[in-house]
Amino acid sequence: MKLYDSAMAPNPRRVRIFLAEKGVEVPTVQVDIGNKENLEPAFLARNPLGRVPVLELDDGTQLAESVAICRYFEDTHPDPPLLGVDARDAAVVEMWQRRMEQQVFDNVTSCFRNTHDYFKGRIPQVAAYGEVCRGWAEERLAWLDEELAGREFVAGDRFTIADITALVGIDFGRVVKIRIQPGQKNLARWHEAVSSRASAGA
Numbered sequence: 618m619k620l621y622d623s624a625m626a627p628n629p630r631r632v633r634i635f636l637a638e639k640g641v642e643v644p645t646v647q648v649d650i651g652n653k654e655n656l657e658p659a660f661l662a663r664n665p666l667g668r669v670p671v672l673e674l675d676d677g678t679q680l681a682e683s684v685a686i687c688r689y690f691e692d693t694h695p696d697p698p699l700l701g702v703d704a705r706d707a708a709v710v711e712m713w714q715r716r717m718e719q720q721v722f723d724n725v726t727s728c729f730r731n732t733h734d735y736f737k738g739r740i741p742q743v744a745a746y747g748e749v750c751r752g753w754a755e756e757r758l759a760w761l762d763e764e765l766a767g768r769e770f771v772a773g774d775r776f777t778i779a780d781i782t783a784l785v786g787i788d789f790g791r792v793v794k795i796r797i798q799p800g801q802k803n804l805a806r807w808h809e810a811v812s813s814r815a816s817a818g819a
Protein backbone atom coordinates (compact mmCIF):
# COMPACT_ATOMS: atom_id res chain seq x y z
CA MET A 618 0.00 0.00 0.00
CA LYS A 619 1.21 3.54 -0.82
CA LEU A 620 -0.23 6.98 -0.28
CA TYR A 621 0.49 9.47 -3.06
CA ASP A 622 0.84 12.60 -1.01
CA SER A 623 1.87 16.23 -1.26
CA ALA A 624 3.24 17.69 1.95
CA MET A 625 2.00 21.26 1.43
CA ALA A 626 -1.48 20.51 0.04
CA PRO A 627 -4.60 20.49 2.21
CA ASN A 628 -6.47 17.41 0.94
CA PRO A 629 -3.59 15.00 1.59
CA ARG A 630 -3.24 16.55 5.05
CA ARG A 631 -6.81 15.50 5.82
CA VAL A 632 -5.83 11.89 5.14
CA ARG A 633 -2.55 12.18 7.06
CA ILE A 634 -4.37 13.51 10.15
CA PHE A 635 -6.98 10.74 9.86
CA LEU A 636 -4.20 8.13 9.70
CA ALA A 637 -2.36 9.71 12.64
CA GLU A 638 -5.55 9.59 14.76
CA LYS A 639 -5.88 5.91 13.87
CA GLY A 640 -2.20 5.24 14.57
CA VAL A 641 -1.78 3.77 11.08
CA GLU A 642 1.45 4.23 9.16
CA VAL A 643 1.38 4.04 5.38
CA PRO A 644 4.42 4.57 3.12
CA THR A 645 4.05 7.81 1.20
CA VAL A 646 5.25 8.99 -2.20
CA GLN A 647 5.56 12.75 -2.57
CA VAL A 648 3.98 14.11 -5.75
CA ASP A 649 5.51 17.44 -6.79
CA ILE A 650 2.33 19.28 -7.72
CA GLY A 651 4.27 22.59 -7.91
CA ASN A 652 6.12 21.15 -10.88
CA LYS A 653 2.93 19.55 -12.29
CA GLU A 654 4.03 15.98 -11.63
CA ASN A 655 0.32 15.32 -10.95
CA LEU A 656 -0.43 16.15 -14.58
CA GLU A 657 2.10 13.73 -16.06
CA PRO A 658 0.87 10.51 -17.69
CA ALA A 659 2.25 8.27 -14.91
CA PHE A 660 0.16 10.06 -12.29
CA LEU A 661 -2.88 10.54 -14.53
CA ALA A 662 -2.93 6.76 -14.92
CA ARG A 663 -3.58 6.62 -11.15
CA ASN A 664 -6.08 9.47 -11.07
CA PRO A 665 -7.28 10.89 -14.39
CA LEU A 666 -8.34 14.04 -12.51
CA GLY A 667 -4.70 14.72 -11.62
CA ARG A 668 -5.34 15.31 -7.93
CA VAL A 669 -3.73 14.10 -4.72
CA PRO A 670 -4.15 12.18 -2.49
CA VAL A 671 -4.36 8.75 -4.08
CA LEU A 672 -4.12 5.54 -2.09
CA GLU A 673 -2.72 2.57 -3.98
CA LEU A 674 -3.93 -0.69 -2.46
CA ASP A 675 -1.91 -3.91 -2.58
CA ASP A 676 -4.26 -5.32 -5.24
CA GLY A 677 -3.48 -2.31 -7.47
CA THR A 678 -6.72 -0.40 -6.78
CA GLN A 679 -6.17 3.36 -7.06
CA LEU A 680 -8.38 5.10 -4.56
CA ALA A 681 -8.77 8.88 -4.91
CA GLU A 682 -10.96 11.35 -2.98
CA SER A 683 -9.85 12.08 0.57
CA VAL A 684 -13.08 11.01 2.25
CA ALA A 685 -13.18 7.73 0.31
CA ILE A 686 -9.63 7.00 1.48
CA CYS A 687 -10.63 7.84 5.06
CA ARG A 688 -13.66 5.53 4.73
CA TYR A 689 -11.32 2.70 3.73
CA PHE A 690 -9.21 3.18 6.87
CA GLU A 691 -12.28 3.57 9.08
CA ASP A 692 -13.42 0.12 7.99
CA THR A 693 -10.00 -1.52 8.18
CA HIS A 694 -9.02 0.21 11.48
CA PRO A 695 -12.26 0.98 13.34
CA ASP A 696 -10.61 2.41 16.49
CA PRO A 697 -10.92 5.19 17.30
CA PRO A 698 -14.12 5.76 15.32
CA LEU A 699 -13.92 8.97 13.29
CA LEU A 700 -17.02 8.51 11.10
CA GLY A 701 -19.58 7.84 13.80
CA VAL A 702 -20.47 5.01 16.15
CA ASP A 703 -24.05 4.09 15.18
CA ALA A 704 -26.59 4.94 12.47
CA ARG A 705 -27.67 8.24 14.01
CA ASP A 706 -24.18 9.34 14.90
CA ALA A 707 -22.74 8.37 11.50
CA ALA A 708 -25.44 10.45 9.80
CA VAL A 709 -24.73 13.43 12.05
CA VAL A 710 -20.98 13.12 11.38
CA GLU A 711 -21.60 12.86 7.65
CA MET A 712 -23.81 15.95 7.76
CA TRP A 713 -21.10 17.96 9.48
CA GLN A 714 -18.31 16.51 7.35
CA ARG A 715 -20.15 17.59 4.20
CA ARG A 716 -20.91 21.01 5.64
CA MET A 717 -17.29 21.55 6.64
CA GLU A 718 -16.14 20.42 3.20
CA GLN A 719 -18.64 22.37 1.13
CA GLN A 720 -19.06 25.47 3.26
CA VAL A 721 -15.59 25.99 4.74
CA PHE A 722 -12.90 23.92 3.00
CA ASP A 723 -14.18 24.32 -0.58
CA ASN A 724 -14.74 28.06 -0.22
CA VAL A 725 -11.19 28.50 1.10
CA THR A 726 -9.64 26.38 -1.65
CA SER A 727 -11.79 28.02 -4.35
CA CYS A 728 -10.59 31.42 -3.12
CA PHE A 729 -7.01 30.10 -3.36
CA ARG A 730 -7.46 28.56 -6.80
CA ASN A 731 -9.04 31.70 -8.22
CA THR A 732 -6.87 34.40 -6.65
CA HIS A 733 -3.41 32.98 -5.92
CA ASP A 734 -0.39 33.19 -8.23
CA TYR A 735 0.23 29.48 -7.63
CA PHE A 736 -2.54 28.67 -10.11
CA LYS A 737 -1.78 31.50 -12.55
CA GLY A 738 -1.44 29.98 -16.02
CA ARG A 739 -2.42 26.55 -14.66
CA ILE A 740 -6.16 26.92 -14.54
CA PRO A 741 -8.59 29.63 -15.72
CA GLN A 742 -8.85 32.00 -12.76
CA VAL A 743 -11.81 34.28 -12.03
CA ALA A 744 -10.56 36.61 -9.32
CA ALA A 745 -14.03 38.05 -8.63
CA TYR A 746 -15.37 34.56 -7.97
CA GLY A 747 -12.42 33.93 -5.65
CA GLU A 748 -13.42 37.01 -3.68
CA VAL A 749 -17.03 35.79 -3.47
CA CYS A 750 -15.69 32.50 -2.07
CA ARG A 751 -13.60 34.46 0.46
CA GLY A 752 -16.77 36.20 1.66
CA TRP A 753 -18.64 32.91 1.92
CA ALA A 754 -15.76 31.30 3.82
CA GLU A 755 -15.70 34.21 6.27
CA GLU A 756 -19.48 34.01 6.76
CA ARG A 757 -19.23 30.27 7.39
CA LEU A 758 -16.53 30.78 10.03
CA ALA A 759 -18.87 33.18 11.83
CA TRP A 760 -21.63 30.53 11.64
CA LEU A 761 -19.29 27.81 12.90
CA ASP A 762 -18.28 30.02 15.82
CA GLU A 763 -21.95 30.19 16.86
CA GLU A 764 -22.42 26.44 16.41
CA LEU A 765 -19.42 25.67 18.60
CA ALA A 766 -20.90 27.65 21.51
CA GLY A 767 -22.91 24.58 22.41
CA ARG A 768 -20.51 21.68 21.93
CA GLU A 769 -16.88 20.65 22.13
CA PHE A 770 -16.35 19.38 18.58
CA VAL A 771 -17.93 20.10 15.20
CA ALA A 772 -20.20 17.05 15.15
CA GLY A 773 -20.80 16.68 18.88
CA ASP A 774 -18.79 15.59 21.91
CA ARG A 775 -16.27 13.46 20.01
CA PHE A 776 -13.45 14.34 17.59
CA THR A 777 -14.41 13.22 14.05
CA ILE A 778 -13.56 13.67 10.40
CA ALA A 779 -15.65 16.86 10.46
CA ASP A 780 -13.05 18.41 12.80
CA ILE A 781 -10.26 17.30 10.47
CA THR A 782 -11.86 18.90 7.42
CA ALA A 783 -12.61 22.12 9.30
CA LEU A 784 -9.11 22.30 10.81
CA VAL A 785 -7.34 21.74 7.50
CA GLY A 786 -9.61 24.19 5.67
CA ILE A 787 -9.11 26.90 8.29
CA ASP A 788 -5.34 26.37 8.51
CA PHE A 789 -5.06 26.55 4.72
CA GLY A 790 -7.07 29.79 4.84
CA ARG A 791 -3.94 31.57 6.09
CA VAL A 792 -2.49 31.35 2.56
CA VAL A 793 -5.28 33.67 1.35
CA LYS A 794 -5.61 35.57 4.63
CA ILE A 795 -8.88 33.95 5.69
CA ARG A 796 -8.58 33.73 9.45
CA ILE A 797 -10.52 33.18 12.65
CA GLN A 798 -11.56 36.65 13.81
CA PRO A 799 -10.62 38.00 17.27
CA GLY A 800 -14.24 37.91 18.50
CA GLN A 801 -14.78 34.28 17.45
CA LYS A 802 -14.02 32.83 20.85
CA ASN A 803 -15.73 29.44 20.41
CA LEU A 804 -13.97 28.82 17.13
CA ALA A 805 -10.64 29.89 18.64
CA ARG A 806 -11.16 27.56 21.63
CA TRP A 807 -11.98 24.65 19.33
CA HIS A 808 -9.05 25.45 16.99
CA GLU A 809 -6.60 25.52 19.88
CA ALA A 810 -7.90 22.17 21.15
CA VAL A 811 -7.76 20.35 17.80
CA SER A 812 -4.42 21.93 16.89
CA SER A 813 -2.88 20.64 20.11
CA ARG A 814 -3.64 17.01 19.20
CA ALA A 815 -0.54 15.16 18.02
CA SER A 816 -2.29 14.34 14.74
CA ALA A 817 -2.43 18.04 13.76
CA GLY A 818 1.28 17.93 12.97
CA ALA A 819 0.71 15.37 10.25
Ligand SMILES: N[C@@H](CCC(=O)N[C@@H](CS)C(=O)NCC(=O)O)C(=O)O
Pocket residue numbers: 626627628629650655667668669670681682683684
Ligand atom coordinates in the same frame (compact mmCIF):
# COMPACT_ATOMS: atom_id res chain seq x y z
N1 LIG B 1 -11.96 16.03 -4.05
C1 LIG B 1 -10.56 15.71 -3.94
C2 LIG B 1 -9.77 16.98 -4.17
C3 LIG B 1 -8.27 16.72 -4.32
C4 LIG B 1 -7.51 18.00 -4.64
O1 LIG B 1 -8.08 19.02 -5.07
N2 LIG B 1 -6.20 17.94 -4.43
C5 LIG B 1 -5.34 19.09 -4.72
C6 LIG B 1 -4.34 19.27 -3.59
S1 LIG B 1 -5.16 19.77 -2.08
C7 LIG B 1 -4.55 18.85 -5.98
O2 LIG B 1 -4.17 17.73 -6.25
N3 LIG B 1 -4.26 19.91 -6.72
C8 LIG B 1 -3.42 19.86 -7.84
C9 LIG B 1 -3.95 20.60 -9.02
O3 LIG B 1 -5.12 21.04 -8.98
O4 LIG B 1 -3.19 20.72 -9.99
C10 LIG B 1 -10.26 15.08 -2.57
O5 LIG B 1 -11.14 15.14 -1.70
O6 LIG B 1 -9.22 14.48 -2.35
